[in-house]
Amino acid sequence: MLSTTPRTTLGRKKHRAVTDRSALHAVLDEGLICHLGIVRDGAPLVLPTGYGRDGDTLYLHGSTGASSLRTASRDLDVCVTVTLLDGIVYSRSVNNHSMNYRSAVIFGKAKPVVDPEAKMHGLKVLTDHLAPGSWEHAREVNAKEFAAVSVLSLDLAEASVKVRAEGPDDEPEDLDADAAWAGVLPVRTVFGTPEPSTDLSPGWQVPAHVTGRE
Amino acid sequence: MLSTTPRTTLGRKKHRAVTDRSALHAVLDEGLICHLGIVRDGAPLVLPTGYGRDGDTLYLHGSTGASSLRTASRDLDVCVTVTLLDGIVYSRSVNNHSMNYRSAVIFGKAKPVVDPEAKMHGLKVLTDHLAPGSWEHAREVNAKEFAAVSVLSLDLAEASVKVRAEGPDDEPEDLDADAAWAGVLPVRTVFGTPEPSTDLSPGWQVPAHVTGRE
Numbered sequence: 001m002l003s004t005t006p007r008t009t010l011g012r013k014k015h016r017a018v019t020d021r022s023a024l025h026a027v028l029d030e031g032l033i034c035h036l037g038i039v040r041d042g043a044p045l046v047l048p049t050g051y052g053r054d055g056d057t058l059y060l061h062g063s064t065g066a067s068s069l070r071t072a073s074r075d076l077d078v079c080v081t082v083t084l085l086d087g088i089v090y091s092r093s094v095n096n097h098s099m100n101y102r103s104a105v106i107f108g109k110a111k112p113v114v115d116p117e118a119k120m121h122g123l124k125v126l127t128d129h130l131a132p133g134s135w136e137h138a139r140e141v142n143a144k145e146f147a148a149v150s151v152l153s154l155d156l157a158e159a160s161v162k163v164r165a166e167g168p169d170d171e172p173e174d175l176d177a178d179a180a181w182a183g184v185l186p187v188r189t190v191f192g193t194p195e196p197s198t199d200l201s202p203g204w205q206v207p208a209h210v211t212g213r214e
Numbered sequence: 215m216l217s218t219t220p221r222t223t224l225g226r227k228k229h230r231a232v233t234d235r236s237a238l239h240a241v242l243d244e245g246l247i248c249h250l251g252i253v254r255d256g257a258p259l260v261l262p263t264g265y266g267r268d269g270d271t272l273y274l275h276g277s278t279g280a281s282s283l284r285t286a287s288r289d290l291d292v293c294v295t296v297t298l299l300d301g302i303v304y305s306r307s308v309n310n311h312s313m314n315y316r317s318a319v320i321f322g323k324a325k326p327v328v329d330p331e332a333k334m335h336g337l338k339v340l341t342d343h344l345a346p347g348s349w350e351h352a353r354e355v356n357a358k359e360f361a362a363v364s365v366l367s368l369d370l371a372e373a374s375v376k377v378r379a380e381g382p383d384d385e386p387e388d389l390d391a392d393a394a395w396a397g398v399l400p401v402r403t404v405f406g407t408p409e410p411s412t413d414l415s416p417g418w419q420v421p422a423h424v425t426g427r428e
Contacts, residue, residue: 007254026375032299032401033313036250037258040221046260047295048317083262085403086245090424093353094341095363111285127308138394139307149309167411175413178353178410181421182414186406187246189299196398197381199389207395210304 007107008160018161021056027104027161028053031082032130032189034190036060037079051080052122052129056157059122060110062150076182080154086165087184098164100184106159110152122151133209221321222374229271232375235270241318241375242267245296246344246371246403248346252292265294266336266343276364300379301398304327306383306388309394311321312378314398320373324366347423 034051037044054058058080087100113119120141127135141149168182191213194206248265251258266273272294301314327333334355341349355363382396405427408420 003399007257007259020281033297033315034304035251035260035262035295035297037251037260037293039253039258041255042322043221044253044258044260045221045292046249046251046258046291046293046295046319047293048249048315050313077257079251079258079260079282081249081260081262083247083249087409088246088345088405090345090348091352093355093359094337094348095355095359097341097345097348097352099264099344101247101262105260107257123308127311130313131302131304131311134304134311138305139312139388139391141307141309143307145307167409167413170411170413174353177353178415181418181424182411183420183424184409184411185424185427186409187403187405189401189403190303192400192402195301195398195400196383197384199381199384200396201392204395205395207363210395210397210399213399 005107005158008105008158016162016164018163023102023161023163024104024159025053027082027084027102028058030084034060034080034082034156036078036080038076048117050126050130051082052125052127054121054158055123056155058106058154058156059113059125060152060154061126062112062152076110076152078108078110078154080106084189085187087186088182089164089168090182091168092170092177092180092182096168096170097175098168098169100164102161102163102165104161105152106156106161108154108158110154113153116146119151121144122153123149126151131209132213133207137207137209219321219372222372228243230376230378231237232377237316237375237377238318238370238373239267239345241296241298242272244298248274248294248296250292250294252290264340264344265296266339267370268335268339268426270369272320272368272370273327273339274366274368275340276326276366287371289325292322292324292368294320298403301400303378303382303398304396305382306384306391306394306396309379310382310384310388312383314378316375316377316379318373318375320368320370322368322372324368327365327367330360333365334360337363340365346427347421351421351423366402369380
């Protein structure tokens, strides 16, 4: 079960809350980027960044463009949000238009991963999420690169998942009036045809871990 | 030109910064949801929400699940981020793997839109973004709905845009080694086939503003 701290208990539309941990894992595993929120000089800052999950640990690249992250000498309060948009909900009234989505919101303290073995594991988890198969296919991280990169970890202890996955929710009078179309326009994220690098030497075929990605 | 306050000046990968206002508008117009960051009890909170743009004003639904937004008696410091993921960049080394993306980060104070005419305009802008054509097709907002909804506005005065739109950036030694495939796997957001509501009366065809959406 997911935690029920005050800030993970939904204040409205409680019926959209999903409280099993497998739902959290599923949203995180399907998403490609997260939005990482921190407080900088008292103001919010939200940056997109890659991530990866292993069990109930989320790994984040420490070099996300926020100097606050890179220079954090102590653990940093973060909110990490992953949103999967599944559809646009067209209702019979403008007011009931909505979106179908699955979102995960995680609160916690992001900690720099210092131990070399744990850090290398974090890099593998990040790579496996961004580009499954690349850890085995591409050139491994060398000592210089390893020293330059930073990895943060975040426990998935305090998290909430919210899901809307249904058709329009119209008012009885709008159903009676029957004056507008209602339904869902699905939204999906898809991969296109791989584009080999212009400097790739002849003879390379696109490897299976790229062509087979879904 | 976009502003160059300290917090919109990129601390790293400066070459990814795009400084013309049309690039900001293009990212905002193509995105479907934003991630809205606020500070609540000193900690960051990031929530997905719909938005719409008119000129250099961004409109947000005030009822996004964050009670902090609904009860804000004064202007609220926010960071709004919209990210379009365009591709996974497979490099010859694990370390140079990356993503192609376009992202916009906006800082400012979200203000409740109180004037009825301005608020109705904000609702139209939000609807036009979420579901173009629905403002004309669906039943208009009635007085009760209008009173219950809240709209926030945010000036696009302080914003930055970051773009990566290129192939792998590999090390010379990895190019020489020629030991891994390199290229980009495009990522796109697409609409599927419209799914009429199960309670839709027979005879309705999917209207053009839904079928024609791209």
